Amino acid sequence: MATDTVEDFAPAKINLSLHVTGQRADGYHLLDSLVVFADVGDRITVRADDRLSLQIAGPQAAELPVQDDNLVLRAARVMGMTAAITLDKQLPVASGIGGGSADAAATLRALARLGQKPLPADRDVLALGADVPVCLHGRAVRMQGVGEVLTPVPPLPEAWLVLVNPRVAVATPEVFQGMTYKANAPMPEVPRLPSVTALAAFLHAMRNDMEASALALAPVIGAVRLALRAQPGCLLARMSGSGATCFGVFGDGPTARTAAREITAAYPGWWVAPARMLS
Numbered sequence: 001m002a003t004d005t006v007e008d009f010a011p012a013k014i015n016l017s018l019h020v021t022g023q024r025a026d027g028y029h030l031l032d033s034l035v036v037f038a039d040v041g042d043r044i045t046v047r048a049d050d051r052l053s054l055q056i057a058g059p060q061a062a063e064l065p066v067q068d069d070n071l072v073l074r075a076a077r078v079m080g081m082t083a084a085i086t087l088d089k090q091l092p093v094a095s096g097i098g099g100g101s102a103d104a105a106a107t108l109r110a111l112a113r114l115g116q117k118p119l120p121a122d123r124d125v126l127a128l129g130a131d132v133p134v135c136l137h138g139r140a141v142r143m144q145g146v147g148e149v150l151t152p153v154p155p156l157p158e159a160w161l162v163l164v165n166p167r168v169a170v171a172t173p174e175v176f177q178g179m180t181y182k183a184n185a186p187m188p189e190v191p192r193l194p195s196v197t198a199l200a201a202f203l204h205a206m207r208n209d210m211e212a213s214a215l216a217l218a219p220v221i222g223a224v225r226l227a228l229r230a231q232p233g234c235l236l237a238r239m240s241g242s243g244a245t246c247f248g249v250f251g252d253g254p255t256a257r258t259a260a261r262e263i264t265a266a267y268p269g270w271w272v273a274p275a276r277m278l279s
């Protein structure tokens, strides 16, 4: 039976590692990243309508005025469809966890279901943003190229994350521009990692090559990492994407939730979310 309303989840994207290995002639950077998703995110609802519209609600709505270039509207145009779209904005904007890209991917999925149409061609998905292909994939994967090369990884162990954003927006292009060295070593092949401690040990040998540049633009990122590292049970703390959000890796849900509560109590102005890692 045809339905006229479809909902989709837009999970936060986390770069567990992010190696910048080079730069193309057009300025885009070559990446090598282990990407996972978290069970916190935005929510997209699309309803059949004869014109295209967007309403933004939710705790982060004030950070994102409705504009024609919102990635949700751009994704709808790529699908060639009109609909009344609602975005429940939970993720902080411009924070390195792919909010806009996840919204675009969820919009593509929801509209494809609504209109019973195929998803757009790969190049049209990439044109929406370097992180949109991985968000459309939606599962743990190794991401290379400028974001378009996705290679499966062995199943990852159960793990919990605490995401912390100091409420400082960081612009991705500025962080790339601020990098002094752009020919870093790629990641080795991701081995089978049977436990969360094995995952953390593997990640300790990896990097986020954007951290130093992001830290220069937003020094508070250093305090975010330290606050995570100080929590009992935190196996690793690192920045995701171009920042400023950092994540901590934890072995179980209660420990992650306790850490999140402690950080919220110490830094009431920060955005803090405990989450299960979706692999």
Ligand SMILES: C[C@](O)(CO)[C@H](O)COP(=O)(O)OP(=O)(O)OC[C@H]1O[C@@H](n2ccc(N)nc2=O)[C@H](O)[C@@H]1O
Residues within 6 Å of the ligand: 015, 018, 027, 028, 029, 030, 031, 033, 096, 101, 128, 129, 130, 131, 132, 145, 146, 147, 172, 173, 176, 241, 242
């Ligand atoms: C840093 C990451 O978050 C890692 O997952 C992504 O590569 C960023 O993905 P995104 O936000 O979807 O990026 P886009 O919206 O396509 O690009 C924003 C800007 O970042 C720079 N950019 C982005 C991706 C990439 N591989 N190289 C780049 O140099 C470009 O200046 C571009 O104009």
Ligand SMILES: Nc1ncnc2c1ncn2[C@@H]1O[C@H](COP(=O)(O)OP(=O)(O)OP(=O)(O)O)[C@@H](O)[C@H]1O
Residues within 6 Å of the ligand: 064, 069, 070, 071, 072, 092, 093, 094, 095, 096, 097, 098, 099, 100, 101, 103, 104, 131, 170, 172, 241, 242, 243
């Ligand atoms: N639906 C959307 N949600 C968030 N930002 C959007 C959206 N549509 C357009 N944007 C614009 O995209 C910019 C980047 O926002 P986004 O939250 O996707 O960044 P990010 O988390 O740093 O992404 P990434 O990790 O992919 O680099 C913002 O400055 C915002 O103006």
